[in-house]
Every structure is written in structure tokens, then in C-alpha cells.
Amino acid sequence: MDTMIRRATTVAELMAAGTLFDGPPRIDWAERFLASPGHLMLIAYADDRPVGMASGVEMTHPDKGTEMCLYELAVAAPYRRAGIGRALAEALAAEARERGCYDMWVGVETGNDPALATYRSAGAREEGTCSVLTWDFSG
Numbered sequence: 001m002d003t004m005i006r007r008a009t010t011v012a013e014l015m016a017a018g019t020l021f022d023g024p025p026r027i028d029w030a031e032r033f034l035a036s037p038g039h040l041m042l043i044a045y046a047d048d049r050p051v052g053m054a055s056g057v058e059m060t061h062p063d064k065g066t067e068m069c070l071y072e073l074a075v076a077a078p079y080r081r082a083g084i085g086r087a088l089a090e091a092l093a094a095e096a097r098e099r100g101c102y103d104m105w106v107g108v109e110t111g112n113d114p115a116l117a118t119y120r121s122a123g124a125r126e127e128g129t130c131s132v133l134t135w136d137f138s139g
Helices: 011-016 027-035 084-098 113-121
Strands: 003-007 039-046 049-061 065-075
Touching: 003 084, 011 027, 011 039, 027 039, 039 084, 049 084, 065 084, 065 113, 084 113
Parallel strands: none
Antiparallel strands: 003 039, 039 049, 049 065
């Protein structure tokens, strides 16, 4: 299976990849994502159809410089275990290096063995356990 990874630069590309997201994309959010400096979406295509995606967000801090957060990665079920997730993570890491980021990181649930295996196969290493705490502003 031949796959190609491209950076998404249009709202149409993001909308066409909508089944890869956790929920349906919205045009206004897609526009804001693309207009935000440091936001990056890579889409993997097979037979000109979106089959995987990885989003990254650059974060800069005055005493650290810039790092890339692998915000989300997804591969359509029929295309899993074919190296697409690894290829997307590697492509995002290459983009982070090109942009001068000092590292790239991703948060993964400890029981998500497929995701952990994907990121490890793409060169990531564990730094230990951590907890994620959130503030919910939706309600």
C-alpha cells in the first residue's frame, strides 16, 4: 500500500479528513487552526483518501525555547498496523527539527499499548509517569 503524507493547508483538506478526528470538524475551528502560527496538521493519504492524521502545536517558553507537542494522532481502522502512525510521528518529528524545536512530546494514557508502541517505534522514549489535570470551561 502506497501512502503519502502531506501538510494540510486548506480548510477543505481538514474537512475531508473529518472521520479521523474524535468529532466532526467545524469550519470556523479549522480556519482558526490553520491561521494559528505553530499549528500543524499532517494527513496521510492512500488512494487519494485521508487515512491518518497527526497534529502538532509549537510551544515556546522564555527559558526553554520551542518544543513540539504531538497533540493528536489517528489512523483509520482498516489502515492500522501498517506503519502509518509511525510514519506520521516521524514526519512530525522531522518538521519539528526543521523548525528548530529542541524536542517533541506526547501525552499518552498508560493503558494505550498501541499508541505507546507506535511512538516508541518512531523513536520516542518514556520519561516516567505523570498526571494530567484539566479545567473544564465548557459548562
